[in-house]
Amino acid sequence: MIKYKLIISVGLICIAACSAKKKVLYEFPESMSDAVKSEYITQFNKGKILYELNCAKCHTTKKRGKEIIPDFNPDQLANYELRFANSQHEENLTESKMTEDELVLVITFLRYKKKNKIKNPAKQSDTTKIK
Numbered sequence: 001m002i003k004y005k006l007i008i009s010v011g012l013i014c015i016a017a018c019s020a021k022k023k024v025l026y027e028f029p030e031s032m033s034d035a036v037k038s039e040y041i042t043q044f045n046k047g048k049i050l051y052e053l054n055c056a057k058c059h060t061t062k063k064r065g066k067e068i069i070p071d072f073n074p075d076q077l078a079n080y081e082l083r084f085a086n087s088q089h090e091e092n093l094t095e096s097k098m099t100e101d102e103l104v105l106v107i108t109f110l111r112y113k114k115k116n117k118i119k120n121p122a123k124q125s126d127t128t129k130i131k
Contacts, residue, residue, distance in 0.1 A: 025114040040112065047109025050102050054093070071115050077107050 026044055028037050051069070061068050072080075080089070081103065093103070 026112045027114050028112065040108075043105055044109045044112060047105035047107070048113075050098065050106045051109055054098055055106065068116055069110070069113060072110050074111075077111060080107055 026041065028040070032040075056067075056069070059070055061070070080093075098106070
């Protein structure tokens, strides 16, 4: 009897752990092949990790207990590619902290991540200020 309770408990813990993981969804162009999508997902996941390590502290917000990564528009993403569009990023987002290739991965992740259902997309002032 104890053996069955242990097995059931371990099973429930595994189910809870698996269901607690966040699944990041991406928006792909319809014409993109499955093979290309698979390669991009690998790149997006790397970009997401880099975003969490280097950007989330200042840009991610919480609403009703859920972390919200802002939706950046193409102009905002282009400013990040330049690094010097914001003095804080010029200081905090140096080449020694994030390489050009890593920055491209973050920007690619932000460009293709599924957009938030919230009606307020990131404003330039919201996405460039350091908290």
